[in-house]
Amino acid sequence: MRLWHRIGTTVVGVAALLATTAGTGQAATATPPEGPVQSTFPAALLYSSIHASASPPGANDFACKPAAAHPRPVVLVHGTVENAYDNWAELSPQLKADGYCVFALNFGDTVPGGTNPFKGLGDIPASARQLSAYVDSVLAATGASEVDIVGHSQGGMMPRYYLKNLGGASKVGSLVALAPSNYGTVFYGVLPLVAALPGGEAVTSLACAACVQQRQGSSFLNTLNAGGDTVPGVRYTVITTSYDEVVMPFTNTYLKDPGATNINLQQVCGLDFTDHLGISYDPIAQRLVRNALDPATAKAPTCRYVPPLVS
Template sequence: MDVTAVTSPTPAADRPGSLGAIASHAWGALSYAARTVGVPAGVRGLAVELAWTAVHLSVYPWGLIDEALRPGGVHAHHRTETLSPGERSLMVSDLDGSSTPVLLVHGIVDNRSIFHYLARALRRRGHGTVQAVNYSPMTAFTGDIRTAARDLGDHVERLCAASGADRVHVVGHSLGGLIARYYVQRLGGDARVDTLVTLGTPHRGSAIAHLLPPTLVPRQLQPGSDLLRELEEPAPGCRTRFLAVWSRMDQLIIPQRNARLEHPDLQVENVRRDHVGHMAMTIDPTVVHLVACRLARTTSPRDRVQTVAAAAG
């Protein structure tokens, strides 16, 4: 797992259609095939991706039903006798972290069922209010990321009003991460969002978008679009901290490095996974554990070992 804190501006991208860009895409395709089917870990990652996609499709209809908001969740009235030891320890050691609501935002033509495992893991970790929000599956064809971001802001306000919290955490998968980022950067959402986690989000667009219907959202997802250029504009004083998780095996973000978030005004931690598919990002044990640790503002044992080793070196 590669972890990088970002403090430098985004490098200029190759011009679309240039010989260098074509050669880069060709080399990227060969490299992707090699690391996916050329190593055992890649084959395992591909198998997990296919299996989870099949499971997700089977529960997709269930996810169309909006989730009822339960303010306080298992932590209503701050009673602990029904909690597991792990949940109780988080409440005692990090009451602020456990009481901050977590909002999960799905990706394109998807729904909240993609977060079944992640939501359960966060609740078991001690987060009292974890809610997955649905937006219209037609957003990909008839919608607008800017409008979806405003709708997300309205939902955040309702969540804060219902839970009594001043701030929330947001986890966005794929397009959901871009919607949440626009809300934070361009609509003043940094006043409400403490931490924004993006999983496989096309922060710099994806070449796959050129293959989608030529409606507004696919155009906004194309590299160099007006929306992505808007997100590159200065964002001084942004109060939200970001965690961007991306994978070198992501089959929907082309090139895969476009899922990195690089902006000089943002507090960003980029984490790379090598053998995790786009859909499996929400169930990968390492990613789930990382997200739980970052939302609780704790450090995972592996990170502590790496930090100690770096200090010793």
């Protein structure tokens, strides 16, 4: 769906939007070259436009063995039209410094060769199967019995399919989701319009099946959320922003089951104006992610002005 590309390029010159999905992806045990630490999403996106297969700093050391303090490796799941590097080039090294084994996969790469930085376009169940295989490879390499998952946008929603339908609940301790598309988006009315056009969604799915599946009220999301939007045994944390320009309305990020924790950044700090694209670089959101992964060492975030996009 070319409109998604155009919106992203308008914002930062290249593109990045929703959240993660299927495709060929990288080999789970192959370690791609590591990129530098970045402090803003646009800078990370620019770097990844040239280095599409780069790993976020601190990630994908398959020789890493979890410490007793952090026995569950963290698997980072990027968003639609994003990639592992541009989504996690700042949070990944923070988690590594905290003592976690950190892993981040690229998937949904519809262009052979791994040179396309815009990943996460394919069918969401296929993406979940790829995530399942990747988690298995992380568990096998590290000797851990479970992982924790941190995801952005579709990367915060797609793992729920893995948990619910592919046996992931027994392999995951917690899912921490930044601006996830749990109940989809109307995206300025574009996705409902596409659905209303004869053959609109069929044509759009050829380029971005995940875009169609993330429409508010899509058959995929209705099925995913039927019977409850969480599964027993997994801790769920949603961190969202009122200024989300992709998941619309922003309240569609929230999980409805009573066991889930939903956190609105503006209720934590009224000076936080981060948006959908910049949320993984927001220091307040990053602190909340770290708190959710390790409640025993949780610290209150420092309230400070956070601008949109560059966070």
